[in-house]
Amino acid sequence: MADTVLTAWQRSPLADAAHRLAAVTRSSRGAIRLAELPFLAQVNVRLDAKGPAADAVGLALGLQLPLEANTVVHAGDVTAVWLGPDEWLVVGRPGTQGDLEGRIRSAAGDEPVSVTDVSAQRTTLLVAGPRARDLLAHGCSLDLHPRAFGPGRSAQTTLARTQVVLVARDEPRAGFWVLVRSSFAGYLADWLLDAAVEYR
Template identity: 85%
Template sequence: MADTALTARPRSPLAHAAGWLADATRSSRGAVRLAELPFLTQLDVRLDAKGPAADAVGLALGLQLPLEPNTVVRAGDLTALWLGPDEWLLVGPPGSERDLESSVREAAGDEPVSVTDVSAQRTTLLVAGERARDLLAHGCSLDLHPRAFAPGRCAQTTLGRTQVVLVSRDEPRAGFWVLVRSSFAGYLTDWLLDAATEYV
């Protein structure tokens, strides 16, 4: 009898572009660093921000869900992005979606909560380097100056006509995460590589 078990490893939406991203990074000599961060766990969580579930979930996760619009809270390898008054995106290491979802649901108890695994829906691009803000500004209408979009901020916006979630990372020189739908990841990568040509 044939073995029908799936043994193939998952393939990231940008596996074909890894070499191009690395070449652009090398050529820019530190001006721009581009890479895919594939398979990050991404859970969309909705609950009452003023209800008891919000505090319980925060305690269970070891971080307080951000309540200020367009802000990010990070603890260890878990990041929470504010997407709306009752909506957050939890971003964690690859493969942690089941444990993370279980933690949220158990902490919420009988309180109304929605937890949706959207990990396969998006991939994440890292855009870093001393000209990262300039590169992103080519195709984003947000004011990306550090005074307006400081580390620890996030926004749902468009980049190169593509819907993204843009995150200004809070570690020194960490740059930006660009969370993009997998079906648009190739297009956006081509756009970024083209826009980066003036720095390479």
């Protein structure tokens, strides 16, 4: 189980790349914005989508778990990402994974449910700006046009040959979350920095 309390000695997977990511925003004059969103709480939830636990868990989180494939629901500081017919990734503010787990387990009651803290598994990159879709399209085979992958859409896909969960945020200007395994985060950040050169 991952540590649920942030401490001074914890370093994000991309701590050393923060200045290079910020430099892209400055040099591209806002066309591309890259940043790490470190330590987001991430809880994997599996339960029967048609059972009473799904509604109860949604109520406890303040949102309805998305039932449509490859969609995202956002309410306040909590985001639920559809991963499968009976699986979701619940994302919250850093350090809230224990609270999220407790709320989900309590709401499910005696219904069968699997709740796993996977916060340490991935980090999150924010890719935003008017050219964000163009940048991602360099390494992603999905159709990222707003008609096909607009706000509220998500996908488990590959970006630069790296497995990621890609989330189109609620508002077009909010950009994309790219959730990537921590061990591949450095490689993916380097790829994004290299691909963003043409926008500087």
